[in-house]
Amino acid sequence: IARTKGFHTAIIAERDGGLAIDPLAPLFTVKEYTLFAQEGCHSVEATIAIEAARRAGMSIEHKRLTATDLNDADEVFTACWQGITSMAHIGKRIYMSIMAEKIAIEMEAAAKSKR
Numbered sequence: 001i002a003r004t005k006g007f008h009t010a011i012i013a014e015r016d017g018g019l020a021i022d023p024l025a026p027l028f029t030v031k032e033y034t035l036f037a038q039e040g041c042h043s044v045e046a047t048i049a050i051e052a053a054r055r056a057g058m059s060i061e062h063k064r065l066t067a068t069d070l071n072d073a074d075e076v077f078t079a080c081w082q083g084i085t086s087m088a089h090i091g092k093r094i095y096m097s098i099m100a101e102k103i104a105i106e107m108e109a110a111a112k113s114k115r
Contacts, residue, residue, distance in 0.1 A: 009085065019038070019066060019067070022078075023043035026041045027078050028079065029070065030074050031073055033058050034061055035050065036062075037049075052104075070093070074099075075098070086101075
């Protein structure tokens, strides 16, 4: 449905206000220098993004993300096998992508060092 309305990604809110976890493309938020990772998501994609954030000098907090977290975030992004996808906006809320870009650079550097 999201794509038919011109959107790239859909974020699903559960009835209790929490955001649904997609282990193949985990959702992250950034506030200042802290990466907030979805509690309970232990996928390879999440692990790689979290380790890259640590290498980029960020602190990591695991929590159940909510719609309020999206409103409070400086950045929102997903990580999948293709890399990082930053959200430019959700509704009228505009986001930055500075830390997401740093994480993407760290992920690329780690992949090259394993070759």
